[in-house]
Amino acid sequence: MHVTLWMMPLVGAQETHAAESAAFEPFFPGLVILLPLIGFAINGLLALRHATASAAAVRAGGELVLDGPTGRPPTHTLPSWVGPGVLLAAFVVTLVNFVRMLGVELHEPVVVEYWTWMATGTFHVAAALQLDQLSMVMMLVVTGVGFLIHVFSVGYMRDDPGYPRYFAYLNLFVFFMLVLVMGSSYPLMFVGWEGVGLCSYLLIGFWFSDREKSDAGKKAFIVNRIGDFGFLVAMFLLFVTFGTLDFVPVFGDSPQALAYGGGLVTAITLFLFLGAAGKSAQIPLYVWLPDAMAGPTPVSALIHAATMVTAGVYMVARSSVLFALSPAGSATVAGIGVLTALFAATIALKQNDIKKVLAYSTVSQLGYMFVGVGVGAYAAGIFHLMTHAFFKALLFLGSGAVIHAMHHALHHTHSHEDPQDMRNMGGLRRHMPITAAVMWIATLAIAGIWPFAGFFSKDEIIWQAAAFGGAEHAPYPGLYTAYWVIALAAAMLTAFYMTRLMVMTFHGSNRTGSEEERHLHEAPAVMWVPLAVLAALSLFGGWINVPEAISSSILGLGGGLPMGEWLHHWLEPVTASAHQIQEANLGELGHTAPVGGGEVLWALLSTAAAGLVVLVSVRVVGGWKVTPAARDVAPTGFGKILYNKWYVDELYDAVIVRPVVRVSRFCWKVVDAGIIDGLVNAVGYLARAFGFVGSLFQTGTVNTYAFILSLGVLFILGAVIF
Amino acid sequence: MITESLVLSALLFVLGTFGVLIRRNAIIMFLCIELQLNAVNLSFVALSRLWGIDGQVFVFFVMTVAAAEAAVGLAIIISIFRHYETVNVNNFNLLKW
Numbered sequence: 091m092h093v094t095l096w097m098m099p100l101v102g103a104q105e106t107h108a109a110e111s112a113a114f115e116p117f118f119p120g121l122v123i124l125l126p127l128i129g130f131a132i133n134g135l136l137a138l139r140h141a142t143a144s145a146a147a148v149r150a151g152g153e154l155v156l157d158g159p160t161g162r163p164p165t166h167t168l169p170s171w172v173g174p175g176v177l178l179a180a181f182v183v184t185l186v187n188f189v190r191m192l193g194v195e196l197h198e199p200v201v202v203e204y205w206t207w208m209a210t211g212t213f214h215v216a217a218a219l220q221l222d223q224l225s226m227v228m229m230l231v232v233t234g235v236g237f238l239i240h241v242f243s244v245g246y247m248r249d250d251p252g253y254p255r256y257f258a259y260l261n262l263f264v265f266f267m268l269v270l271v272m273g274s275s276y277p278l279m280f281v282g283w284e285g286v287g288l289c290s291y292l293l294i295g296f297w298f299s300d301r302e303k304s305d306a307g308k309k310a311f312i313v314n315r316i317g318d319f320g321f322l323v324a325m326f327l328l329f330v331t332f333g334t335l336d337f338v339p340v341f342g343d344s345p346q347a348l349a350y351g352g353g354l355v356t357a358i359t360l361f362l363f364l365g366a367a368g369k370s371a372q373i374p375l376y377v378w379l380p381d382a383m384a385g386p387t388p389v390s391a392l393i394h395a396a397t398m399v400t401a402g403v404y405m406v407a408r409s410s411v412l413f414a415l416s417p418a419g420s421a422t423v424a425g426i427g428v429l430t431a432l433f434a435a436t437i438a439l440k441q442n443d444i445k446k447v448l449a450y451s452t453v454s455q456l457g458y459m460f461v462g463v464g465v466g467a468y469a470a471g472i473f474h475l476m477t478h479a480f481f482k483a484l485l486f487l488g489s490g491a492v493i494h495a496m497h498h499a500l501h502h503t504h505s506h507e508d509p510q511d512m513r514n515m516g517g518l519r520r521h522m523p524i525t526a527a528v529m530w531i532a533t534l535a536i537a538g539i540w541p542f543a544g545f546f547s548k549d550e551i552i553w554q555a556a557a558f559g560g561a562e563h564a565p566y567p568g569l570y571t572a573y574w575v576i577a578l579a580a581a582m583l584t585a586f587y588m589t590r591l592m593v594m595t596f597h598g599s600n601r602t603g604s605e606e607e608r609h610l611h612e613a614p615a616v617m618w619v620p621l622a623v624l625a626a627l628s629l630f631g632g633w634i635n636v637p638e639a640i641s642s643s644i645l646g647l648g649g650g651l652p653m654g655e656w657l658h659h660w661l662e663p664v665t666a667s668a669h670q671i672q673e674a675n676l677g678e679l680g681h682t683a684p685v686g687g688g689e690v691l692w693a694l695l696s697t698a699a700a701g702l703v704v705l706v707s708v709r710v711v712g713g714w715k716v717t718p719a720a721r722d723v724a725p726t727g728f729g730k731i732l733y734n735k736w737y738v739d740e741l742y743d744a745v746i747v748r749p750v751v752r753v754s755r756f757c758w759k760v761v762d763a764g765i766i767d768g769l770v771n772a773v774g775y776l777a778r779a780f781g782f783v784g785s786l787f788q789t790g791t792v793n794t795y796a797f798i799l800s801l802g803v804l805f806i807l808g809a810v811i812f
Numbered sequence: 813m814i815t816e817s818l819v820l821s822a823l824l825f826v827l828g829t830f831g832v833l834i835r836r837n838a839i840i841m842f843l844c845i846e847l848q849l850n851a852v853n854l855s856f857v858a859l860s861r862l863w864g865i866d867g868q869v870f871v872f873f874v875m876t877v878a879a880a881e882a883a884v885g886l887a888i889i890i891s892i893f894r895h896y897e898t899v900n901v902n903n904f905n906l907l908k909w
Contacts, residue, residue, distance in 0.1 A: 790905030792841070796832050 113194040117186045119202050119219050122229060123268040125183070129176035129261035133169045137255035140165035144251070156251065166253045173257035174240035177264060181233035188226055196222065197663050199338060201274045208277070212333055220274035220337060224664040227472060227657075228271035228404055231479045235396045236264050238620035242487050243388040245617035246494055256296065256386065263289035267397050271404060276325050276335040279405070283321065283369065286398045287314050293393060294385040306384035313378040317368015324361035327354065341411040345667065348415050350675055359412050359419030363426070366402030372460060373430045376453045377739060383445040387490030390445060395452050395486050396479035403459040403475050407468045410668035414466060417565035417675075424464025424555065428573045428580070431457030433736070435583035439590070440725065440732035443510050444489045447591050451536065452482055454580060458551050461577055465570070466672045467554035468665045469658040473635045474547035476657075480631045481535040481544055484624035488529040491613035491621065492595060495522060499602060499609040507602075511719040512591065517600035521610035524618045526596040528625035533592050535628040537585035537704055540645055540697045543632030549693045550637060552577045553683075556692070560680015571684040581696060585703035593711040601718045643690040645697075817858035824851035838889050838899040842882075849878050 143165070144154040156166055199222035207217040240260060247256050263286060270282025287310075295307030325335060331347060331354065332340050348355040366372070371379035382394050393399070406413055406423060413420050431454045438450035455478050462471030495518070496509035507514050519526035535542035538549060555577055559570025600607050612618065635657035640646045683692050717723075725733045734740075787798070824847055831844030853871045860867030893899050 785908075788908040790908035792901045792904065793833060793836070800829060800833060 114191055114196050114200055114221075116200055116202055116221050117190060118183060119187060119221055119272065120204065121183050122180045122187075122233070123219070123265055123272060125176040125180040126261045126265040126268065129172050130258050130265060132172045133254050133258035133261055136165045136168055137252070137258050140251075140254050154251075156249065169254045169257035170244045173261060174237060174244065176261060177233055177237040177240050180264070180268075181230075181237050184226070184229045184233050187221065188230060191221070191223070191226055198222075199225075199274075199664075201336075201338060203274075213329065215275055215277045215335065217278070218274040218336075219272045221272070222664055223660050223662075224404075224407060224472065225271050227476060227661070229268065231476055232264060232267050232271060232397050235479050235483050235624070236267075236392060238623055239388050239392040239396070239483060239487065242391075242490070242617050242620045243386075245614050246388050246490050247386060250386075252296065256293075259289055259292050259296070260389070260392070263293070263393060263398070267401075270401055274337055276328065276337075276340075279408075280318075280321060280325065283365075283401060284318065286393070286401065287311065287318075287369070290314075290382065290393050290398055293389040294382045296385055296389070300384075303384040306378075306381040310378040310382050313375050314368045317365045317375055320361040320364025320368070322365075324358050324365065327358045327361065331358075337408065341409075341667065344411050344415060345671060348412070350415055350671070351417055352415075355412060356416040356418045359409070359416045360422060362405065362409055362412070363402075363419065363423050366405050366423075366460075367426065368402075369405075370399050370402030370456045370460070371430075371453050372402070372426050372457065373433060376430060376434065377742060379453055380446055380449040380735070383443070383449050387445065387486060387493055390449070391483045391486030391490065394449065395482040399452065399456060400459065400475045400479070403456065403463055403471055406460070406463040407472050407665075410463070410468045410665050411671065413463070414668035414671040420464050420466065421566055421569060422464075424461045424573055425569070427457040427460025427462075427464055428555075428576045429457070430454065431461065431580040432576050432583070435580045435587065436732055437735045438587040439583065440729055442513050442719065442722075443508075444492065444512050444515075444591060444595060445486070445510055447512075447587060448482070448485055448489060451485075451584065451588065452478075454584065455482065455536070457580070458548055458577065461555055461573060462551040465551075465555045465558035465573075466668065467551060467558070468668060469635070469661045470547065470550040470554050472661060473657050474544075474551055477535070477543035477547040477628070477631050480624055480627040481532040481542075484528060484532040484621060484628055485536070487617070487621055487624065488525050488532065491522065491525045491617055492518060494613060494617070495610050496602065498611070499606040502609040503603070503605050505603070505606060508719055512594040513716055513719045513722055514601055515595045516598045516602075516716065517596070518610065519596035520600075521607075522596075522612045524612060525621065526592075528618075528621045529596070530592060531625045532628050533588045534704070535632075537588055538581055538697060538700045539585075539704065540693075541629075541632070541651075543628050543630070545693075545697055546632035546636055546640075548581060549640075549696055550635070552581065552696065553637075553689050553692060554679075556683045557679040557681070557689075558676075559684060560682065562677030564676060564680075574684060578696060581700060582703050585700040586707045589704045589707040590711045593708055594716060597708075598712060598716070601716065637689065639689040640693055645690065645693055814858050814861060818855060821851045821854040821858065824848075824854065827851075836900050836902050838892070838901050841901065842885055842889065846878060846882070849874055 140154075140163070143163070147154040154163075156162055161167075199220050201218050201220050203216045203218040205217050206214070208215040240257075243256065243260065247253055250256060266282045266285025266289060268282070270279055270286060273279045273282055291307045291311040294310050295304040298304045298307075328340060329335055332343055334340060344355070368375045379394060379399065383390055385394075413423065434450045434453035434457065438447050438454065441447045441450060455474070459471045459474050459478070462468070462474055492515065493509050496515065500507055500509050531542065535544035538545045552574060555570055556574045558564065559567045559574065564570060602610065613621075633651045634653045635655055636646050636651045636653065637655055637658075641651060641654055642649055682688055687695075724730065731737070787794075789795075828844045828847035828851060831847065832841050835841050835844065853874055856867040856871050856874070858867075889899055892904065896903055
């Protein structure tokens with residue numbers, strides 16, 4: 091009874107604010123974020139229990155065996171049900187809300203307010219959830235893809251001693267991610283923003299006894315701090331301007347309160363984008379993401395590919411009104427995005443670690459999303475976010491299955507070769523046919539091959555960059571032409587490095603060694619079933635947003651893809667005012683690419699080119715003589731520069747890290763230890779000197795004291811009398 | 813009469829004070845403190861002629877406290893003597909910083 095009473099304000103009594111949206115009845119939205127939190131609590135307690143039990147076992151001189159004669163301990167069986175279970179429940183609740191929202195015309199976001207979080211002076215923030223079309227898409231992706239990754243983790247992390255701790259962190263991450271996407275104000279979004287950062291840190295450094303891995307966690311945390319500074323400054327500016335940080339009033343007022351292209355709105359958007367660049371790994375703050383691969387592979391899939399790193403894209407799309415008001419801010423977003431897309435793609439060309447290739451690929455694809463939201467195609471950006479969540483989660487999980495198999499095979503022969511190095515793989519498709527097949531689907535999707543999901547989303551973004559530059563009053567038309575060209579070039583690189591990854595991993599001759607090869611095996615069902623679901627999504631997921639021109643052409647099977655521009659229309663209520671601003675100031679968007687040709691022609695050309703790149707590189711990479719990592723020689727020339735990631739880490743180290751360390755050392759040794767501690771110590775020495783002089787009066791002899799006492803009495807008497 | 817009494821009281825008090833300051837024997841010092849107290853008692857009694865009975869009442873309090881103090885003080889001196897086998901206060905100088 092008490093529990094239900096306590097839960098009433100969370101999931102029961104609800105106030106809906108949008109008057110005309112009475113038709114949409116939210117279905118316990120609080121439950122969506124509450125469920126993962128409950129999962130975190132249960133798994134967290136199990137993790138603590140396990141820690142106590144294993145500490146007791148170690149004290150008794152033994153070690154806790156996971157698969158004992160009485161079976162696995164409950165601390166390692168319960169999380170398998172609790173972890174994915176709460177996600178499935180949250181996904182079902184989200185689905186109910188989604189279906190209800192589908193049935194009504196909803197033009198205003200529905201804000202469900204629970205309690206007042208902060209109220210100081212004029213600053214008022216409520217703990218409130220915002221339900222609209224955009225948060226609904228994000229909720230579906232986070233809980234849906236999140237659920238699949240949780241299921242995969244049951245197989246992948248099975249033998250890890252930290253199994254309950256892993257699921258506790260993973261559930262906590264989903265909780266914060268949902269706060270991020272459902273929060274109805276910037277401060278609440280910031281809570282989720284920081285929370286996912288914390289979970290990212292905890293999960294990157296999950297195997298914290300390895301120094302390198304815990305350092306990678308720290309790097310992610312610190313680099314993100316720089317971005318958070320931008321987010322905070324943007325919030326301060328917004329509060330000074332609007333007096334509130336709730337989404338609905340801020341976006342409602344901004345077309346009147348902020349001048350189009352004004353300095354203030356540009357500053358706000360640039361600071362917001364600094365935050366987004368940190369979280370979503372864009373130049374210059376992308377360096378943490380490749381290192382984040384130190385975490386368990388499903389973590390890379392969930393946090394560093396499908397959900398958390400796309401938070402920046404979500405934030406820009408959420409603030410679409412602000413970005414539409416600032417052409418300079420938007421051009422910066424798209425410019426950084428396209429540069430990151432190209433830059434990261436070039437690095438991915440020469441990486442040998444399978445996860446590193448995927449990490450740089452993620453950075454590159456996030457760049458595409460920013461191009462989308464930077465050229466006013468917010469729906470296209472979110473579309474690519476969604477399809478990317480499908481195929482990149484699939485790629486990461488697939489690589490996880492490969493690493494899992496490699497690890498087991500190398501474990502059998504006590505080999506210390508790197509199980510993640512593609513030079514040690516080769517020919518794995520004979521042993522893991524399902525993984526190879528689903529990863530090929532994801533590869534074709536990310537390469538932009540028709541009719542896979544990535545084709546529709548990526549091509550939409552590239553086309554929108556051209557269309558934006560061709561608008562009647564485009565702010566910097568030449569710039570957008572450059573964006574378009576670079577985006578196309580990066581798409582070709584994507585096709586190449588992904589094919590290289592696939593061929594090196596799954597094709598050609600086996601390089602694991604004959605003894606190890608016998609131990610290679612396909613992933614268990616608990617791992618490959620989620621892969622198959624994601625493969626289906628990577629194949630069909632793109633069909634929910636086929637632009638009209640494409641839909642009626644051969645690429646849309648002459649209207650045979652029935653969904654049309656569904657996602658675009660679905661997000662219309664969220665992006666409408668941004669589009670109004672854009673239309674009023676830029677006029678109509680262009681209909682031809684900068685060098686001529688329409689949308690369909692360029693879509694055909696790009697998918698044909700990408701297909702050609704895939705086919706050619708299958709032949710080219712297949713012809714390479716790949717030597718296993720232990721005997722391989724370091725690359726030379728330009729390849730060496732790419733292999734070393736353009737020496738950006740070294741550059742940051744020399745320009746930022748080491749000067750900061752030097753200044754810190756100066757502050758420590760000279761300012762702190764020298765001046766400040768010196769002053770404090772001097773005061774101490776002075777007090778001790780006085781004390782020493784005073785202590786001379788303490789002889790310990792009674793007569794001295796009596797004498798001094800008498801003198802004092804005489805003195806006081808004298809003072810009183812005279 | 814009061815003048816003589818007060819002069820005698822002052823003399824006794826100064827005598828007691830000098831005794832405390834000069835002598836090294838703990839028991840003598842102790843006697844001198846008693847002398848000081850009784851000098852004060854004499855002043856109380858003498859002045860009560862002018863200001864009423866309060867002074868005489870106070871004397872009883874002082875004597876009571878002096879008796880209690882004598883009991884404690886002598887006990888301390890005895891225990892010190894057992895330890896050091898002397899009551900010369902010059903030997904007792906450990907109670908310092």
